[in-house]
Amino acid sequence: MSSWPPAAKPTRSSSSSCRPESAPPTVGSSRTVGTERSEAGASRVFRGAGGDAGAPSVEPLPSPASARPRRFIVAHWVRRRPRRPPPKAAFRLRRPSGRLLSPAAVAMLLSLACAGPPSPEAASTVTETEHLFQQRLDELRAELGFIGATAAFVLPDGSEGVAATGYADPENHLPMTPENRMPAGSIGKTIAATTALSMVNEGLLGLDDLASRWLGDEPWWTRLPNHETMTLRHLLSHSSGLTDHVYDEAWRAEARSRRGPAGDPDAWFEPRDLVQYVLDREPLFPAGEGYAYTDTGYLVAGLIMEAASGGAYYADARRRVLDRH
Numbered sequence: 001m002s003s004w005p006p007a008a009k010p011t012r013s014s015s016s017s018c019r020p021e022s023a024p025p026t027v028g029s030s031r032t033v034g035t036e037r038s039e040a041g042a043s044r045v046f047r048g049a050g051g052d053a054g055a056p057s058v059e060p061l062p063s064p065a066s067a068r069p070r071r072f073i074v075a076h077w078v079r080r081r082p083r084r085p086p087p088k089a090a091f092r093l094r095r096p097s098g099r100l101l102s103p104a105a106v107a108m109l110l111s112l113a114c115a116g117p118p119s120p121e122a123a124s125t126v127t128e129t130e131h132l133f134q135q136r137l138d139e140l141r142a143e144l145g146f147i148g149a150t151a152a153f154v155l156p157d158g159s160e161g162v163a164a165t166g167y168a169d170p171e172n173h174l175p176m177t178p179e180n181r182m183p184a185g186s187i188g189k190t191i192a193a194t195t196a197l198s199m200v201n202e203g204l205l206g207l208d209d210l211a212s213r214w215l216g217d218e219p220w221w222t223r224l225p226n227h228e229t230m231t232l233r234h235l236l237s238h239s240s241g242l243t244d245h246v247y248d249e250a251w252r253a254e255a256r257s258r259r260g261p262a263g264d265p266d267a268w269f270e271p272r273d274l275v276q277y278v279l280d281r282e283p284l285f286p287a288g289e290g291y292a293y294t295d296t297g298y299l300v301a302g303l304i305m306e307a308a309s310g311g312a313y314y315a316d317a318r319r320r321v322l323d324r325h
Contacts, residue, residue, distance in 0.1 A: 224242070
């Protein structure tokens with residue numbers, strides 16, 4: 001909803017397994033990977049020792065040729081309504097909210113799909129492995145009590161398998177299937193970062209380019225916190241010092257108005273409109289001297305990419321990432 005691209009259309013849940021770390025993440029294939037932060041972690045600010053010391057590094061990806069075969073698994077699940085839904089989930093009205101399974105839950109699935117090649121006695125074919133995988137996912141749902149889930153695995157030889165359990169729509173008793181779509185959430189940020197690094201590799205952008213080089217002519221630019229010092233690197237690594245519009249009460253009220261039961265659940269927010277909610281704010285810290293997760297920072301990064309390429313972000317992301325893998 002708020003990451004760049006904003007409110008990306010959900011991807012097929014049967015396509016949730018992922019590539020090795022050295023390969024760009026994708027959406028719409030069986031090769032996506034991503035992480036989600038907790039609600040508490042979103043507002044936590046970490047101070048570094050200065051420069052970029054307090055932020056994760058962002059560098060061009062190594063060549064896929066250097067990748068080592070690995071086993072991967074990722075799962076999405078739909079849980080019962082929480083007592084206090086996170087801000088993002090609050091605006092997915094009429095839709096189940098997608099969540100990555102907890103580390104403990106993933107570990108249970110990893111013990112089957114990723115601990116090693118299946119033995120001839122346990123599963124001599126991918127079909128048999130998939131059957132055992134399905135059993136483990138069903139057991140996990142019975143233990144944890146979530147409404148429904150999909151999961152996928154990729155073995156070292158490239159064989160893939162998928163499983164689904166529970167309901168996609170419990171009120172109408174519609175079963176979950178591998179073809180059901182799940183919200184992509186902040187997986188969109190991995191695509192945005194990969195797109196940016198592709199432009200860096202081509203020389204269109206520099207990680208240490210000042211953001212003002214590309215967006216300084218925007219009428220609102222001087223009202224953006226740290227507008228004189230933030231770089232593309234800062235924006236991609238959440239070290240820009242920008243706040244996050246997702247937690248702004250005015251934006252949340254507008255989102256409810258547009259996307260609530262009386263509105264359009266697919267209502268769109270333009271990136272420049274969302275940036276308005278953080279203007280004239282005090283920065284959380286000087287650019288490059290801390291870390292604070294911000295969806296707004298990726299909106300600004302997306303606008304920089306459009307300024308550098310002269311095209312639409314979605315077209316660049318598809319050409320540079322999605323259609324190549």
